Each structure stands twice: as C-alpha cells, then as structure tokens.
Amino acid sequence: MKKTFESALFKFAYFPNYDKAIEFLAENLADPEAWEFSDANEKHYSILKSYLEHIFRKLKAENKVAYTSNNSHACFNTGLVTKNLEPIFAFFEEYRKPRKGKDNPQYCFKAFLKESDIQLLKTFPSRHPDIADFFQKPEDLIFNPRCQLIPQLDHIIEDNLTRFPIHIQSLDSGEIRRRLDGAIEEVKKRVKTNYKLAVPQFYNNRIQLLLPLNLTPGSPNPDLALVIHKISDDTYTARTCLTLKMAYNNARLIVKPQSVWLKP
Structure with a gap:
C-alpha cells in the first residue's frame, strides 16, 4: 500500500x-x-x-x-x-x-x-543557523574509476519497470534486460573516462551517485538515471533507477547540478 x-x-x-x-x-x-x-x-x-x-x-x-x-x-x-x-x-x-x-x-x-x-x-541578531550538511567525505561525491560496478539487474527491472519509458515497457522481458545490461555496460566505460557524468544525490540519509542510462537506440538523451552506491572500498552496486525528474529533485538538494545530461 x-x-x-x-x-x-x-x-x-x-x-x-x-x-x-x-x-x-x-x-x-x-x-x-x-x-x-x-x-x-x-x-x-x-x-x-x-x-x-x-x-x-x-x-x-x-x-x-x-x-x-x-x-x-x-x-x-x-x-x-x-x-x-x-x-x-x-x-x-x-x-x-x-x-x-x-x-x-x-x-x-x-x-x-x-x-x-x-x-x-x-x-535573530547573532544566531543565524547554518546550511544543511549532506556529506562528511568530499570523495563520496566523485566516482572512483578504480572501483567495479556490479548491478542487480533483476531487482532494477522488477521493482522499477513503471519508471521505464512506455516504449521500453512494452518490450518482452528478455529485450528489456538486454537493453538495460547494454546501457549499464556503456555508461561504465563512459564514466571511467569522464567522472563528471556521475551526479551526486542525497537519499535515505546517504550520498549516492547517478549515472545516465541510454535505453533507446540512436537517441543521444538518457531515458533513466541509474542509482549506484558503494558497498565496499572497491565496489559499487546498483539496485534501482529513477526517472530524470526524480533524479534532478534528489540531486538538487545538494547543489544545482552542473551536468551535461541531468537537466530540469
């Protein structure tokens, strides 16, 4: 419910x-x-x-x-x-x-x-409260290219299918999985050469990173944002994805996103 x-x-x-x-x-x-x-x-x-x-x-x-x-x-x-x-x-x-x-x-x-x-x-002559504190370690805001990224594809699809574009939802389950797997493999390579692709967001009292997922062949624009977080010093995992609107709202909490792909 x-x-x-x-x-x-x-x-x-x-x-x-x-x-x-x-x-x-x-x-x-x-x-x-x-x-x-x-x-x-x-x-x-x-x-x-x-x-x-x-x-x-x-x-x-x-x-x-x-x-x-x-x-x-x-x-x-x-x-x-x-x-x-x-x-x-x-x-x-x-x-x-x-x-x-x-x-x-x-x-x-x-x-x-x-x-x-x-x-x-x-x-309030001398008692002006400070801004919110979203992170203790600045390095959490930047993707570490030395880390591996292991996504949980089944969980991403089963729990988030309604967030996928309508034209993707209508595909058979095998094709959706192939599209998602391919998009994640592509963004893994891209973010290792351009760490700025990873946009930090604050959710559930922790810093996570957002990566663009291009699921539509031939389109230069991402369809979803993949949410990744560290589970160890050398490994990221991904269990969910967000619509771009959800991703922007979460990212804007920390700072106005200066990204080539995540825009309002």
Missing part, C-alpha cells in the same frame, strides 16, 4: 499564501535558476517546492532550525542565496489564529528574507 505523503514543512508552519511566497523567492529573491521542469505546461516551481520540503526535513534532523528564547519566532537557512551570494532564510512567527477543527502548527510563515534584512537581524 502506497504511503500518503505528509509535508513536514506544513506540519511545522501555516503558510497563508504558499504559492505567492514561492514565486517571490524564485523570481525576485534567489539567484535565478530553473525551478520547473521544461515539459511543464505551467510554472508551479515544483523543483523549488520539493527542495524546500526536503531541506527542512534535513535541517530538523540536524537541529539547525533556530528559535528565539521564548519560541515566539523561528527561522532556518534555505541554502539558497541572492544574486550577490547573500544567504536566504525562511522566517516564522508563533501562530496566533488557530483554525477550528484543525491540528494547528506552532508557527506561521512570514517571509523569505536575506540575511541583512532588518526584521531578521532584530529577531
């Missing part, structure tokens, strides 16, 4: 007009980047919304949400910056208008503010 998604951010705070706040953050405050996927008919900033939800969860786990001494206000570092590289914070005050019949959060969102904003400085 599929779990119902529950927003930790919305449980923490009431947002009077979340969409407007997100639009302001994306269009007026943060350093510009693509916050919506290129095939979307309308701009809803889905990448930014996913980013903020999961950044907040990580910050909560690291105890990096700051509170005033009387708990009247709270704030956290979004990890985003302005064009001039000034950190941007989410700012909250105690929620004073509980809605009847609702499980009301403790706080109400007020604004996204840059660090020099007078409202933020007056409330």
Whole structure:
C-alpha cells in the first residue's frame, strides 16, 4: 500500500499564501535558476517546492532550525542565496489564529528574507543557523574509476519497470534486460573516462551517485538515471533507477547540478 505523503514543512508552519511566497523567492529573491521542469505546461516551481520540503526535513534532523528564547519566532537557512551570494532564510512567527477543527502548527510563515534584512537581524541578531550538511567525505561525491560496478539487474527491472519509458515497457522481458545490461555496460566505460557524468544525490540519509542510462537506440538523451552506491572500498552496486525528474529533485538538494545530461 502506497504511503500518503505528509509535508513536514506544513506540519511545522501555516503558510497563508504558499504559492505567492514561492514565486517571490524564485523570481525576485534567489539567484535565478530553473525551478520547473521544461515539459511543464505551467510554472508551479515544483523543483523549488520539493527542495524546500526536503531541506527542512534535513535541517530538523540536524537541529539547525533556530528559535528565539521564548519560541515566539523561528527561522532556518534555505541554502539558497541572492544574486550577490547573500544567504536566504525562511522566517516564522508563533501562530496566533488557530483554525477550528484543525491540528494547528506552532508557527506561521512570514517571509523569505536575506540575511541583512532588518526584521531578521532584530529577531535573530547573532544566531543565524547554518546550511544543511549532506556529506562528511568530499570523495563520496566523485566516482572512483578504480572501483567495479556490479548491478542487480533483476531487482532494477522488477521493482522499477513503471519508471521505464512506455516504449521500453512494452518490450518482452528478455529485450528489456538486454537493453538495460547494454546501457549499464556503456555508461561504465563512459564514466571511467569522464567522472563528471556521475551526479551526486542525497537519499535515505546517504550520498549516492547517478549515472545516465541510454535505453533507446540512436537517441543521444538518457531515458533513466541509474542509482549506484558503494558497498565496499572497491565496489559499487546498483539496485534501482529513477526517472530524470526524480533524479534532478534528489540531486538538487545538494547543489544545482552542473551536468551535461541531468537537466530540469
């Protein structure tokens, strides 16, 4: 049975007009980047919304949400910056208008503010929380070409077939396996000569790497992202694959991907 998604951010705070706040953050405050996927008919900033939800969860786990001494206000570092590289914070005050019949959060969102904003400085004069910490060892972010990669093909296909393109799903099981095996063997060779093909992502509290899988003959564009992680000092394994949208959302948590293949 599929779990119902529950927003930790919305449980923490009431947002009077979340969409407007997100639009302001994306269009007026943060350093510009693509916050919506290129095939979307309308701009809803889905990448930014996913980013903020999961950044907040990580910050909560690291105890990096700051509170005033009387708990009247709270704030956290979004990890985003302005064009001039000034950190941007989410700012909250105690929620004073509980809605009847609702499980009301403790706080109400007020604004996204840059660090020099007078409202933020007056409330938090010297206690600005740090950004989320996603890795302890920088080498985890880079593919090691000396390591072998051993994928679990059966698991990848059986558990993730619905993520494959429709034209691949319709093939017989033998052909799907051959396509997947061939794509993995190809990307193994490519990543050993170009380590930048491997894009780091954060998932299940650990760093993993994403590799492009080209399953469609003649197409220069990848169809899926293969998720690999280390199981020993000299071996990577792969048990799952992601759609490119899923992969981008996960990768954007750490940093804006600078990749030739993983784009919104």
